[in-house]
Amino acid sequence: MIASLLIANRGEIACRIIRTARAMGIRTVAVYSDADAQALHVRSADEAVHIGSSPARESYLVGEKIIAAAKATGAEAIHPGYGFLSENADFAQAVIDAGLIWVGPRPHSIRAMGLKDAAKKLMQDAGVPTTPGYLGEDQSKARLKAEADAIGYPVLIKAVAGGGGKGMRKVDAAADFAEALASCRREAASSFGNDAVLLEKYITNPRHIEVQVFGDTHGNVVHLFERDCSLQRRHQKVIEEAPAPGMTEFTRAAICDAAVRAAKAVDYVGAGTIEFIADGSAGHIKPDRVWFMEMNTRLQVEHPVTEEITGVDLVEWQLRVASGEPLPKKQHELSINGHAIEARLYAEDPAKGFLPSIGRLERFELDGSVRIDKGVYQGASISPYYDPMIAKMIAHSSDREGAREDLVRALNDSVIWPVRTNAAFLMNLLDHPDFVAGSVDTGLIERAGETLMPPDAPSDDLLSDSTGDYGRQALAGFRLNAPPRREVVLAVNGQIRTAHMPLHDYVDQKPLAGPADPPSEMFWTEEGQTWRIGPLRVSGAATGAASDGAILSPMPGRIIAVAVSPDERVTKGQKLLTLEAMKMEHSLVAPFDGTVTELNAAEGGQVSEGALLAKIEKAD
Incomplete structure (x- = not known):
């Protein structure tokens, strides 16, 4: 078993690998850039090595520095995580040539799956279904246009060296092809140094289905079932799940068997993912409507959902396989839970x-x-x-x-x-x-x-609920023969809001807290949003409402814009000032229709929390 491991990555995947390695008794070494000197993966590892300045091209993408760090710390193996150099065959070979263990597939397997056109031809030869399209070497505009016309629109133009949604264009009509091709080639050349493209038939109601595969150095290859990664924004995955909804056992067997054939075709060792595109227009997936897209020759971001339904630690499997051990389980021992x-x-x-x-x-x-x-x-x-x-x-x-x-x-x-x-x-x-x-x-x-966009302000109910945490005044707002009236003026993420305290909070209350540093209770969540809600003052019949139009600074900061002038008429919600605080811009708006009777803010001025910046007199 590997005794010491260097993780050539950062962030959550580096922490994830460290967690499993520590449980296995393996010493861990982290690498870090200037920006990551205090990062969690640096704090979590047994040892850490600085490898360069903040840009990735000067640190995490410099293979020589990573290999040197491994040698300097006595690490036996390098785990690349995902991203950065994880699918770089030259780096994998350099690690091996340096006498270190590469925790990943063999370099020739990475190369075989690195170019989409070559990979698709390889899969066709292995009997793996591929999307109808064009993979030819003739990259002339005329030939590509003719092939697209023959495939039928809509078609996808894809960079052969692409990934992460880059170098991909959907073309809905023949008239749009030339412009889309030029744009795709520019992006491909810039991102991958290769402007060659392939064409694929665009699938209606496409679903992104992928299969986790795993191979060892003893000739064993298994699958760990499928994941559905269809929820994507600009070709980037957002939510993933396992197993795929609506998947029948018959279709699952067909897809997973095809994935194992694909892995065996490239002599695969370690964790990998075979990605398929499926036509979901029938409401469920049929075996003859699923096609190979590409293979990711590394651990995937979404690997935890597979771990959760199978009870397998995929990082542990990676480390065991890299150490020369056979796969811990055979296919018949794996099941979905x-x-x-x-x-x-x-x-x-x-x-x-x-x-x-x-x-x-x-x-x-x-x-x-x-x-x-x-x-x-x-x-x-x-x-x-x-x-x-x-x-x-x-x-x-x-x-x-x-x-x-x-x-x-x-x-x-x-x-x-x-x-x-x-x-x-x-x-x-x-x-x-x-x-x-x-x-x-x-x-x-x-x-x-837009239905997925978050609200731009907390609800009135949340503000009302929050008032109880900001200090209280006995019988504030009490009026004889009339219902009590109590308003709490709040600073909500830098904007002024007025909330009504619930009636049951009026009695047995403590004095309102002043504008001191806010306690933790002043952070409220609603529908996934965190709101920093702090009290500015209380108003009511007992305390007077004359100051309700006061615009106070919710926190220390700098005025970067003043949008109104003295004596100017304003409407409710109109932006008055913009405050920069905590590297964020906060708009202060009018609480009601009225006139600016006082303005104490100037662009560029520093203000303290609770400072009176402006006053609005309510319109009659």
């Missing part, structure tokens, strides 16, 4: 086109009722240099609906601040009627559109 669903939690802002959200994780508390594979911790910083996935949340239950409900609940009960995430988007997707029914395909997210 229940259902698992994985959601990829990204540091990104759906409201801003899913742009990465960077900064320090002031709060990072994920619900531990489901499996969590994470690469960050509370207090860590999200870097702009790498993929923004910060964790994977995986629910396993006896059936699909149980797993779905558990995952929705866990996403909703997680608290992350101030970095924005796609948690609410994931919840909406999991709650979408088509997903609930198991009617998934790769176009679902695009069709659902």
Whole structure:
């Protein structure tokens, strides 16, 4: 058995590998860039080696530095994780040539599956069904156009060296082909240094089905059943599940047997994934409507759902196979137990086109009722240099609906601040009627559109509920022969909101807390969104309502824009000022229609929390 292992990766997959290695008694070595000096994988490993500056091309993609780190620390083996150099055959060979153990497939297997056109020809020879299309060497515009016309539209143009959704274009009509081809080639040349393409028939209602395969050095190859990865945004997987919904035993056997044939055709060793595209237009998958797409010669991001339904630790299998051991189980010993669903939690802002959200994780508390594979911790910083996935949340239950409900609940009960995430988007997707029914395909997210977007503000009910945590005043707002009136003015993610305290909270209350540093109770979650809610003041009949139009700074920061002038008339919700705080922009808006009677903010000025920035007098 391998005694010491270097992980040539970062983030959650590095932490995942370290966890299994430690359980097996294997010493671990991490590598890190400048940006990752305090990263979780660095803290988790037994030893860590700095390999360069923050950009991946100067650190994690420099094979020579990684091999040197392994030798310097006495590591026997290198595990590449996924991404970076994991499917680089030259790096795999360099590791082997350096006298180290490569935890992955043989270099010639990686090369065989590295180019989509060559891989498809190889699969055809092995009797694996492939999508109708064109794989020819003639790459002239005229030949490609003629082949596309013969296949019939819509067609897919795909870079032969592509991956991750890059170098791929769908063409719906012949008139659009030339422009799409030029665009695809430009992207392929830029991303992969190879502008060659292949053509495929575009499948209506396509489903992305993949099969986990595993081989050892003793000639054994098994499958660990299928996963459904159809939920994709811009060709990037978002939610994965195992087994695939609507899969019959007959179709499962056909797909999984084809996957084993594909792995054997390239003399495969280690963990790999055979990806298929299936026509889901019939509502279920038929064996004759499933075609090979490509093979990923590495561990997949979504491997936990397979682990959950089979009870197998795939990383442990990788390490055992790399050590020369046979596969721990034979095919007849593997079975499916229940259902698992994985959601990829990204540091990104759906409201801003899913742009990465960077900064320090002031709060990072994920619900531990489901499996969590994470690469960050509370207090860590999200870097702009790498993929923004910060964790994977995986629910396993006896059936699909149980797993779905558990995952929705866990996403909703997680608290992350101030970095924005796609948690609410994931919840909406999991709650979408088509997903609930198991009617998934790769176009679902695009069709659902804005219905998956998170709310831009917390509900009035949440604000009302939150007021009870921010200090209380006995009988505030009491009026003889009239119902009590109590309003709490709150700062909600940098915007001013007024909430009404529930009647049962009026009695036996303590004085309202002032604008001091907010306690943890001031973070509330609703529909997957985390809201930082803090009190500014209380108003009511007993305290007077004259100051209701005061616009106070919800936190220390810098004024970066002033959108109004003194004596200007404004309407409810109109932006007044923009405050920059915690590397985020916060809009302060008018609480009602009125006139700006006081303005104490200037662009570029620094303000403290609770400072009076403006005052609005309510219109008659």
